[in-house]
Amino acid sequence: MVGRESIGIRSFRFLTGALLIIWLVLPLIPLAIWSFARGWFFPSLLPKTWSMKAWEYTFSDTAGVIDSLWLTVGISLAATLLSILVGVPAGRALGMYKFRGKEFVELLILAPIIVPGIAVVLGIHSVFISMGLNNTVSGVILVHLIPTLPYMVLVMAGIFANYDPAFEAQARSLGASPLKTFWYVTLPAIMPGIIVGGLFAFLVSWSQYILTLLIGGGRVVTLPLLLFNFATSGRNDITGAIGMIYILPGIIILLLTARHLSGRSGAVGGFGQI
Amino acid sequence: MTHVSLQKLTKVYPGATEPSLDRLSLEIPTGELTALLGPSGCGKTTTMKMIAGLLAPTSGDVTFDGRSVLKDKPEHRGVVMVFQNYLLFPYMSVADNIGFGLKMRKVDKPQIEKRVAEMLELVKLPDLGKRKPAELSGGQQQRVALARALIVQPNVLLLDEPLSNLDAHLRFEMRDLIRSLQQEMGITTIFVTHDQEEAVVLADRVALILDGCMKQYDRADVFYKRPVDEATARFFGGQNFIQGVAGNGVFEAAFGHLELPAEAASGVGKLTFRPENIRLGSADRNTLEATIAEKIYLGTQTRLKLQLGEETIDLIANPNDAEHLQPGNALTINLPPEALWVLQS
Numbered sequence: 184m185v186g187r188e189s190i191g192i193r194s195f196r197f198l199t200g201a202l203l204i205i206w207l208v209l210p211l212i213p214l215a216i217w218s219f220a221r222g223w224f225f226p227s228l229l230p231k232t233w234s235m236k237a238w239e240y241t242f243s244d245t246a247g248v249i250d251s252l253w254l255t256v257g258i259s260l261a262a263t264l265l266s267i268l269v270g271v272p273a274g275r276a277l278g279m280y281k282f283r284g285k286e287f288v289e290l291l292i293l294a295p296i297i298v299p300g301i302a303v304v305l306g307i308h309s310v311f312i313s314m315g316l317n318n319t320v321s322g323v324i325l326v327h328l329i330p331t332l333p334y335m336v337l338v339m340a341g342i343f344a345n346y347d348p349a350f351e352a353q354a355r356s357l358g359a360s361p362l363k364t365f366w367y368v369t370l371p372a373i374m375p376g377i378i379v380g381g382l383f384a385f386l387v388s389w390s391q392y393i394l395t396l397l398i399g400g401g402r403v404v405t406l407p408l409l410l411f412n413f414a415t416s417g418r419n420d421i422t423g424a425i426g427m428i429y430i431l432p433g434i435i436i437l438l439l440t441a442r443h444l445s446g447r448s449g450a451v452g453g454f455g456q457i
Numbered sequence: 458m459t460h461v462s463l464q465k466l467t468k469v470y471p472g473a474t475e476p477s478l479d480r481l482s483l484e485i486p487t488g489e490l491t492a493l494l495g496p497s498g499c500g501k502t503t504t505m506k507m508i509a510g511l512l513a514p515t516s517g518d519v520t521f522d523g524r525s526v527l528k529d530k531p532e533h534r535g536v537v538m539v540f541q542n543y544l545l546f547p548y549m550s551v552a553d554n555i556g557f558g559l560k561m562r563k564v565d566k567p568q569i570e571k572r573v574a575e576m577l578e579l580v581k582l583p584d585l586g587k588r589k590p591a592e593l594s595g596g597q598q599q600r601v602a603l604a605r606a607l608i609v610q611p612n613v614l615l616l617d618e619p620l621s622n623l624d625a626h627l628r629f630e631m632r633d634l635i636r637s638l639q640q641e642m643g644i645t646t647i648f649v650t651h652d653q654e655e656a657v658v659l660a661d662r663v664a665l666i667l668d669g670c671m672k673q674y675d676r677a678d679v680f681y682k683r684p685v686d687e688a689t690a691r692f693f694g695g696q697n698f699i700q701g702v703a704g705n706g707v708f709e710a711a712f713g714h715l716e717l718p719a720e721a722a723s724g725v726g727k728l729t730f731r732p733e734n735i736r737l738g739s740a741d742r743n744t745l746e747a748t749i750a751e752k753i754y755l756g757t758q759t760r761l762k763l764q765l766g767e768e769t770i771d772l773i774a775n776p777n778d779a780e781h782l783q784p785g786n787a788l789t790i791n792l793p794p795e796a797l798w799v800l801q802s
Contacts, residue, residue, distance in 0.1 A: 350546065353538070358609060372548070
């Protein structure tokens with residue numbers, strides 16, 4: 184691939200790459216500056232005075248940012264884990280087997296991506312109240328599964344569409360129990376999918392606002408809720424600091440799993456590969 | 458050391474009207490190497506999977522030493538199946554692949570390492586333990602798959618088309634390896650193949666399966682000399698079938714009569730004989746005059762098409778003997794009675 188491309192293609196690639204980076208990074212710069220500013224008013228290009236106050240406040244006990252950070256991490260991890268537990272068998276069924284009504288099931292699973300969350304969350308809210316799940320962390324985790332599951336199932340269906348179950352028969356024949364077969368043979372084969380799907384699930388859960396707000400009832404304060412509070416009350420400096428913390432997991436996860444995200448991996452094919 | 462018995466084994470896949478396998482009964486003696494031979498789609502692999510426990514039969518039974526194993530899970534049957542495409546686990550090294558069965562049996566690590574080294578030696582790949590399967594050639598992968606199966610010392614070994622993915626020269630090497638390991642360890646072995654030559658060179662006994670039914674189960678040479686019917690004879694390359702009536706040790710055909718071996722059947726039927734068993738020249742018995750219709754030189758042999766009255770027959774001759782024979786010539790041949798066989802219709 185490398186070396187045989189014309190200068191035109193190379194410069195086009197460079198241009199799009201540069202545009203993408205500018206598009207993604209540029210809006211973060213004022214955010215970063217704000218977190219160190221004490222008053223930053225038009226028409227100054229940079230703040231007149233600098234300060235660490237916003238960061239000090241963010242890490243203080245009274246702000247509750249750190250508690251909220253751990254709560255958000257916990258909720259997102261739990262939602263990711265549950266997505267994996269549900270998404271792997273569901274993806275296997277959709278990717279490997281033909282059954283009556285398969286297209287309908289696919290549509291149902293994809294529906295939460297298409298239908299806005301706010302349209303269904305009110306109905307869910309009343310159901311959760313009757314089950315005592317409203318205003319609880321477990322209720323929030325559960326409701327996060329609605330947007331996270333489609334991504335997980337989609338990725339796993341793509342993985343299983345290209346998976347040869349004969350390896351499992353071979354393992355059984357060599358004396359492996361069903362559980363050991365899954366652990367030693369199936370799991371390593373589907374790991375790229377679990378990583379990519381899990382990454383999607385984590386980030387989708389991490390950025391939930393409406394679902395958390397309504398089901399958590401203001402008692403379960405995740406980072407985006409806290410961030411929104413400060414943003415609407417005009418505290419740009421604290422918003423900047425929390426915002427910096429908020430984007431951190433996305434960047435870390437992306438760096439750790441970047442190689443699984445290349446187009447060659449079956450994990451990002453989705454239903455197109457079934 | 459297991460006597461395998463299949464009793465009226467039948468498989469009808471869901472949604473299918475015809476059974477893929479229809480009441481197959483087979484006795485496979487302890488320590489023997491048996492071939493299930495048949496064209497693709499005849500139910501051979503289905504049979505293997507049912508013996509291995511990877512597929513449940515619709516009806517019938519599989520017994521090992523007289524005990525039904527249908528309720529035993531595949532991992533408890535003592536049967537190892539080696540698939541046609543080897544199915545080496547791609548994430549594991551060659552050594553880990555071979556040691557897999559022992560690891561599942563909770564054998565301790567030093568013992569596994571020792572046994573794996575022995576197996577690598579046995580299949581003549583002593584230095585490849587650390588490689589990944591993708592780095593091996595087809596022949597090497599096949600040997601690793603064999604080592605991985607044999608290391609657990611199975612009671613029954615199942616091989617799915619063991620030679621079909623190999624080059625011609627590798628096939629002979631592999632055949633010798635399979636044969637010697639199997640005899641050394643005395644494992645009851647069943648393999649499936651669509652290639653009659655492969656079945657003949659490798660197996661003690663051959664079971665021919667056509668259209669889901671077993672046609673004949675015998676030592677390999679019997680299929681050539683004494684086939685049960687025309688389809689069986691044709692599967693083994695038989696070309697000559699002549700309509701007529703057998704009785705009192707004589708076969709009456711349109712072009713004359715021929716003396717039969719004592720055990721031949723009588724009645725209306727077809728006379729068959731192998732093209733390579735026809736002799737040139739005259740003899741005391743069964744001498745015939747034919748006309749050469751066509752001559753095909755095949756290097757190690759020459760194939761002649763002969764006109765015998767209304768019938769056309771095939772003859773395989775030594776190229777030297779056939780050198781001066783030309784189409785249109787008359788040719789004297791004789792058919793030794795022991796080379797003849799009658800298929801009843």
